[in-house]
Amino acid sequence: EVQLLESGGGLIQPGGSLRLSCAASGFIFTDYAMSWVRQAPGKGLEWVSTISESGRSTYYADSVKGRFTISRDNSNNTLFLQINSLRAEDTALYYCAKDSRARISVIVVEHFDYWGQGTLVTVSS
């Protein structure tokens, strides 16, 4: 059974930093890219960042580029998100998601087939 368990959230002052973690189990971690998706209170979903299977390639939303860093420890099946220079608008539930890719003819469609329960980051003074 695939399980994704996030941790590391909390109340942090503006300008502060946090490191989120996501412990993965139930699948071959090194075979899949992984992502973070966030959801502000009462709002919709926003993709934050993706990291490739090896960790060599990373991708970020413009809203977090330069402040957030995604990484992974393939030896321990763990995904991380280092979040710096936090702003009030970063307040959200942060979900870890497993990427999957489906080949339909010549097309490969990326989608998130498993999600964790999320860890809440609250930025407030």
Next chain:
Amino acid sequence: DIQMTQSPSSLSASVGDRVTITCRASQSISIYLNWYQQNPGKAPRLLIYAASTLQSGVPSRFSGSGSGTDFTLTISSLQPEDFATYYCQQSYSVLTFGGGTKVEI
């Protein structure tokens, strides 16, 4: 970035109703379109990927269609557990989600 617009933003329906939710992309995205369901206080759940492929374990009352810029999610006979918020998401370029459609009783 590609903008995804869902309509309606909310709807009221009854158990047994047929429900259709629309998602429109600001440019053509072929079939790079996924649908998720989110129940209150829960994580999103993948329903459909590549516009029309049902994720394993998802009931067959859910179906998806469309390509290019216009897509639909249909629930053929609404069940009590289907009252939730539904999101479309494109993976053609920088990943973006629609604003969501809340299905209420």
